[in-house]
Amino acid sequence: MTHWFRSYWDEEDTWFHFEVDADGWVTRQVELRGPLAEPVAAASLAEWETAHAAGTPDDYESVFGATTCVPVQEWEGHEPHALTLEEFETVWRAARAACRGRARRRSASGT
Template identity: 55%
Template sequence: MSRWFRSYWDEEDTWFYFEVGDDGWVSRQVELEGPARRPVAAASAGDVDARYGFTAELPVTDWEGHIEMPMTFQEFEEVWRAARHRLMDLEV
């Protein structure tokens, strides 16, 4: 079963949104940068298109120094769709 959470990195003013599987690996990831929350990534583990960015290279169990703020699937999905749409539009 998947779980969803977000985490804020204040050094870069970036919000990270994650969908994580039971194994701890990120299956989908969104990164929103700055006060306008500009999408810079909306990647899934199976993506081969670099325009969407990449998912984390380590399982969440190996991360240090992040605070997980739980989300619902619906909340994550809204952020995912908006970021993915925006990144797609930037390439056109």
């Protein structure tokens, strides 16, 4: 069963929002950093796998970041706060839009 939660890491002043499958693997991940909760990642494991198969994982990661590579059962020191699907989707859509916008601005400026 899929579930959603968020967790705060104070070392990076970052809220991580996760969608996790029944086996504990992160399928989607959002990272919001700093006091303004700036979206810095909104990655999908399925999309990354597609990009990897196409030989373009770096392009994908430069726009959306990546999901964590270990199941949540192996994490230490996090305090998960449950989210509903609707709460996760709201954060997901906003973060994806921000990541796409940032990529368009970089492309337009040539960097």
